[in-house]
Amino acid sequence: MLTSLLEGGVLRAEPEGRSVLQLSELQREVVSCRRCPRLVEWRERVAREKRAAYSDETYWGRPVPGFGDPEAKVVILGLAPAAHGANRTGRYFTGDRSGDFLFAALHRAGFADKPVSRTIEDGARLSGLWISAAVRCAPPQNRPTPQERDACLPYAARELELLEAQVVVCLGAFAWDAALRIHGIRPKPKFCHGVEAAAGDATLLGCYHPSQQNTFTGVLAPEMLDAVLLRARELAAQR
Numbered sequence: 001m002l003t004s005l006l007e008g009g010v011l012r013a014e015p016e017g018r019s020v021l022q023l024s025e026l027q028r029e030v031v032s033c034r035r036c037p038r039l040v041e042w043r044e045r046v047a048r049e050k051r052a053a054y055s056d057e058t059y060w061g062r063p064v065p066g067f068g069d070p071e072a073k074v075v076i077l078g079l080a081p082a083a084h085g086a087n088r089t090g091r092y093f094t095g096d097r098s099g100d101f102l103f104a105a106l107h108r109a110g111f112a113d114k115p116v117s118r119t120i121e122d123g124a125r126l127s128g129l130w131i132s133a134a135v136r137c138a139p140p141q142n143r144p145t146p147q148e149r150d151a152c153l154p155y156a157a158r159e160l161e162l163l164e165a166q167v168v169v170c171l172g173a174f175a176w177d178a179a180l181r182i183h184g185i186r187p188k189p190k191f192c193h194g195v196e197a198a199a200g201d202a203t204l205l206g207c208y209h210p211s212q213q214n215t216f217t218g219v220l221a222p223e224m225l226d227a228v229l230l231r232a233r234e235l236a237a238q239r
């Protein structure tokens, strides 16, 4: 499955280049990481026990690497894999309601060639966009500890550097804080939807997370996500 994940999720035959190879190496490193004992135990237990609706599926149950267009200048940074979403399918925002909401918006904005993201084998392609997360293993209650956050953050930092990301769309306060830490920004601007912060040559953009809790209650409406993605496009085009 690792091969199909890397081929289907990220690596393309072209463009070849140093950063593409380095991204590939980073992905392989992430996928084999066991640095956080609590998260290793949790991700593997969830994968063994499964949710009843997915009882006949083989869960990924490992760290989830970033995926998308290696030439992307816009990066979406989430919190962590969902236990029965990315931890099951092996790709961020794939196979759950958050993914349905996000991919519909990415398609409207021209970042995704399909409005849905159900399995890693669906052939979905991103253009000008990379999707990743601050923490690469599914955490209990979606709450990594500060130690787990700090252990995993170097992966996101290396990824942003390799991509030379110009716009980082941070989904939720945890991702916002992670991006501020990566860029060493102090004092930390408060998170809210649509907030912007300069980070060297890049811009950080805050966006409410497309969790069911936010989308079912209207805290995050489709047009709000559309506006952030449009702004991300504008910022990237200005560079």
Ligand code: SF4
Residues within 6 Å of the ligand: 030, 033, 034, 035, 036, 039, 040, 063, 135, 136, 137, 148, 151, 152
């Ligand atoms: Fe490794 Fe990150 Fe998973 Fe911790 S959360 S085990 S650092 S991939």
